[in-house]
Amino acid sequence: MSLSDKAKLQFMKDLGFPALASLQKAMRGKRAPRKANPDFGPPLKCTARLKEIMTRHYYLARFAPGAKPVAWVTSGAPVELLRALDFYTIYPENHGALCGAQKMGPELCQVAEDEGYSADLCSYARVDLGHMLSGKTPAGKLPKPDLLFCSNNICQTVAYWYKVMAHRLGVPLVMFDTPFNYTEISQDDIDYMVGQVKDMIPVLEKAAGKAFDMERFIQVAELSRAASELWGQCLETMKARPAPMTIFDAFVHLAPVVSLRGLPVAREYYEILLAELLDRARSGIGAITNEKKRLMWDNIAIWYKVRDFSELFASRGMNFVAATYTNAWAETIQHLDMSQPLESLAKTYSLVILNNNLEHRLNLMAKMVSEYAVDGLVVHSARSCKPYSLGQYDLKRLLSERLGIPAVVIEADITDYRYFSEEQALTRLEAFFEALEAA
Amino acid sequence: MSMPSIPSRAEHLEAWRESGGKVCAAFPAQYPKELLWAHGVLPVEVWDPPLAATRAPGHLQPYICSVVRQGLELLLAGAGDSVDLILFPHTCDSLQNLASLVGDYLKPAAPSLFFYNPKAPFKAPAREFYLDQLHALDRQLAGLFGPRAQGALEQALEWSRALAALHAKAYKMRALGELAAGAGEFYAVLRAGEYLHPTALIPLLEGWLAQSAGSASAGERIVLSGVLPGPPDLLESLDVLGLVVGNDDLLSMSRRLLTSPPGTGEPLAALGEVFLHMPPCSTRGSSLEERLAWIKGLAGQSKSKGVVFVEVKFCEPELFDLPELRRGLKEAGLPSLVLEVDVNQAAGGQAATRLEAFREMMA
Ligand code: SF4
Numbered sequence: 063m064s065l066s067d068k069a070k071l072q073f074m075k076d077l078g079f080p081a082l083a084s085l086q087k088a089m090r091g092k093r094a095p096r097k098a099n100p101d102f103g104p105p106l107k108c109t110a111r112l113k114e115i116m117t118r119h120y121y122l123a124r125f126a127p128g129a130k131p132v133a134w135v136t137s138g139a140p141v142e143l144l145r146a147l148d149f150y151t152i153y154p155e156n157h158g159a160l161c162g163a164q165k166m167g168p169e170l171c172q173v174a175e176d177e178g179y180s181a182d183l184c185s186y187a188r189v190d191l192g193h194m195l196s197g198k199t200p201a202g203k204l205p206k207p208d209l210l211f212c213s214n215n216i217c218q219t220v221a222y223w224y225k226v227m228a229h230r231l232g233v234p235l236v237m238f239d240t241p242f243n244y245t246e247i248s249q250d251d252i253d254y255m256v257g258q259v260k261d262m263i264p265v266l267e268k269a270a271g272k273a274f275d276m277e278r279f280i281q282v283a284e285l286s287r288a289a290s291e292l293w294g295q296c297l298e299t300m301k302a303r304p305a306p307m308t309i310f311d312a313f314v315h316l317a318p319v320v321s322l323r324g325l326p327v328a329r330e331y332y333e334i335l336l337a338e339l340l341d342r343a344r345s346g347i348g349a350i351t352n353e354k355k356r357l358m359w360d361n362i363a364i365w366y367k368v369r370d371f372s373e374l375f376a377s378r379g380m381n382f383v384a385a386t387y388t389n390a391w392a393e394t395i396q397h398l399d400m401s402q403p404l405e406s407l408a409k410t411y412s413l414v415i416l417n418n419n420l421e422h423r424l425n426l427m428a429k430m431v432s433e434y435a436v437d438g439l440v441v442h443s444a445r446s447c448k449p450y451s452l453g454q455y456d457l458k459r460l461l462s463e464r465l466g467i468p469a470v471v472i473e474a475d476i477t478d479y480r481y482f483s484e485e486q487a488l489t490r491l492e493a494f495f496e497a498l499e500a501a
Numbered sequence: 502m503s504m505p506s507i508p509s510r511a512e513h514l515e516a517w518r519e520s521g522g523k524v525c526a527a528f529p530a531q532y533p534k535e536l537l538w539a540h541g542v543l544p545v546e547v548w549d550p551p552l553a554a555t556r557a558p559g560h561l562q563p564y565i566c567s568v569v570r571q572g573l574e575l576l577l578a579g580a581g582d583s584v585d586l587i588l589f590p591h592t593c594d595s596l597q598n599l600a601s602l603v604g605d606y607l608k609p610a611a612p613s614l615f616f617y618n619p620k621a622p623f624k625a626p627a628r629e630f631y632l633d634q635l636h637a638l639d640r641q642l643a644g645l646f647g648p649r650a651q652g653a654l655e656q657a658l659e660w661s662r663a664l665a666a667l668h669a670k671a672y673k674m675r676a677l678g679e680l681a682a683g684a685g686e687f688y689a690v691l692r693a694g695e696y697l698h699p700t701a702l703i704p705l706l707e708g709w710l711a712q713s714a715g716s717a718s719a720g721e722r723i724v725l726s727g728v729l730p731g732p733p734d735l736l737e738s739l740d741v742l743g744l745v746v747g748n749d750d751l752l753s754m755s756r757r758l759l760t761s762p763p764g765t766g767e768p769l770a771a772l773g774e775v776f777l778h779m780p781p782c783s784t785r786g787s788s789l790e791e792r793l794a795w796i797k798g799l800a801g802q803s804k805s806k807g808v809v810f811v812e813v814k815f816c817e818p819e820l821f822d823l824p825e826l827r828r829g830l831k832e833a834g835l836p837s838l839v840l841e842v843d844v845n846q847a848a849g850g851q852a853a854t855r856l857e858a859f860r861e862m863m864a
């Protein structure tokens with residue numbers, strides 16, 4: 063790492079980014095405010111802070127090379143190991159969601175497809191490969207990684223995708239293999255994962271150019287735990303009626319716990335978000351003005367439709383108050399126990415929803431339906447995501463039968479809207495609305 | 502050479518059951534079949550059952566591959582209730598979820614067992630874990646079917662050694678052009694190993710190899726890569742068009758069959774080494790460098806001039822590797838062709854036309 067690059071990064075942190083943020087704020091001030099939609103309650107004040115945090119993260123990323131080791135990381139990987147070594151981390155999945163929300167999915171996917179990548183591959187991967195090949199991104203510029211860090215606790219797809227990136231970029235790939243939890247986690251599974259962590263530390267140290275310090279790791283893990291717990295508490299505020307936030311908000315406010323977990327900024331952010339949500343709940347301020355029905359969402363967001371769907375459902379007095387997706391970054395954090403740092407890290411990361419069996423998912427969803435007083439279920443069958451989607455038809459059937467709530471499946475994709483038929487989705491949703499309203 | 506007489510799946514299963522044997526429906530791809538043999542269980546592999554998919558589409562989205570769809574169709578058509586066991590090795594996301602869907606939601610009469618294959622790189626923790634998995638499976642099988650007989654695992658390893666030698670011989674003869682059998686025959690015989698017990702398979706292979714020594718037909722030699730050899734019409738097209746398969750890099754074939762035979766040490770440890778020494782494979786997490794070197798080696802050994810990738814539609818592990826493999830092969834002077842197939846559908850005339858054009862391009 064060079065001193066001048068470190069100085070440059072520090073300068074951008076202290077002066078460069080604050081100056082840019084003030085400028086952006088001034089420009090925003092000049093713009094006419096967006097007309098308020100009467101279906102929604104007052105917007106969350108925290109959103110401006112969230113934007114600032116995420117813009118800062120992507121802005122400073124371009125000054126990270128040379129100043130800090132840079133890693134590209136999968137959303138479910140035990141990033142605490144990297145944070146303890148001071149890596150600057152980029153989450154291609156978060157970047158994929160950003161591209162999806164900005165409706166850049168098909169354009170970037172096409173670049174990857176022109177290079178020979180099948181249109182049937184996960185579109186986060188295609189977006190990322192498209193970005194790598196074209197340099198296009200709504201985030202300005204992403205720094206080239208020194209290391210790729212991947213865990214298959216969310217899917218095997220990331221392992222294939224990161225392998226391609228490692229080959230193309232010529233950088234080392236560190237893989238954390240988490241045995242799928244078909245029934246229950248065994249001591250053999252835990253020993254295997256702990257063994258891998260011990261084996262990977264020297265590789266991470268080499269890329270970082272510094273020694274791993276267990277005390278520092280424990281501090282980071284505690285920050286991580288705090289952020290995830292606070293995030294879980296933020297989600298729990300949606301048990302209030304009316305719920306102070308919608309899942310569409312949560313899809314956006316999820317970014318720090320995914321991308322900045324283990325840093326003080328993530329914990330601080332969720333402290334202020336939680337305070338605001340509790341305040342709204344106490345004051346009876348709902349995310350939507352007329353919350354008649356409460357819904358649950360299964361699977362990743364349809365990023366290019368977040369706003370449209372949020373308006374559509376709000377106009378019907380329907381609020382999403384729970385989602386398996388947003389819950390995933392809070393669900394297993396209670397396992398993180400600093401008296402057994404590596405064993406508990408293995409449990410925390412391998413028991414996540416996508417590495418867990420479908421019986422677990424069914425029971426979890428049934429519990430959420432009851433705790434959040436859910437009236438109906440919307441299942442996003444995401445063409446990109448086999449591990450999230452295969453099994454959903456039966457999951458929907460079993461939940462409907464068991465709990466007697468209406469449910470609907472929408473066939474779509476997370477970022478690639480070429481695979482979304484608005485007409486078909488709206489037809490299915492109309493039938494769902496009718497069933498809900500009649501219930 | 503004429504095709505040897507191979508007992509059909511149904512005949513063999515019936516005879517096996519009549520002798521009091523148990524049957525396991527084994528899903529793709531790698532699993533320690535020796536342990537099943539040692540427990541008196543016949544693994545019958547489920548890759549591409551030729552059934553009309555009528556029930557499975559109610560449980561699976563259309564973007565799930567046909568191997569998973571056909572496998573589920575078979576279980577729903579009754580196999581799930583008639584076998585004694587269903588085994589799901591961990592191969593890919595789709596098979597992982599299929600296993601959970603069957604085990605947790607559909608619950609056929611046969612019990613399901615799951616077997617996690619660790620992913621590359623296979624360092625010490627992976628080796629230990631794999632051995633733990635073998636012990637766990639051994640215990641589970643003993644729980645279901647009683648303890649294995651004295652010496653049964655040693656006997657199973659003997660069969661495994663004999664089969665490894667026969668497979669290696671078949672591949673070598675083919676690569677050197679010393680096997681007088683077309684693609685259709687080669688795969689029909691070797692795929693009998695998906696259901697024949699070694700006591701039937703070993704003599705079949707020995708007899709066939711002895712009778713098939715001879716010159717391979719002339720033609721442009723290729724390496725076949727992908728998951729499965731087929732569909733059948735595609736193999737026929739290869740034979741008709743004079744495209745000679747000199748080697749293959751198929752998940753169901755050489756990526757499992759060309760492993761080192763088990764050693765003679767402690768039986769389960771020896772079995773563990775078999776898995777760890779299998780050729781590079783997308784589903785095992787092998788690097789692109791390893792895969793590329795392996796395929797180039799296959800082409801070199803067999804003097805093949807090109808590679809035909811026959812990919813199952815929606816198969817992520819294979820499709821991710823494809824562009825870089827093709828690029829690397831091209832740089833090595835090996836052109837390639839990609840055909841996407843559904844396992845239960847004919848590849849069709851268009852595939853034949855593309856194969857013909859590919860042959861002309863290589864000539
Ligand atoms: S969308 Fe699904 S398949 Fe794609 S990276 Fe995320 S978890 Fe993996």
Ligand code: SF4
Nearest residue numbers: 566568593813816817
């Ligand atoms: S064809 Fe590919 S995706 Fe389908 S089961 Fe086999 S490895 Fe998995």
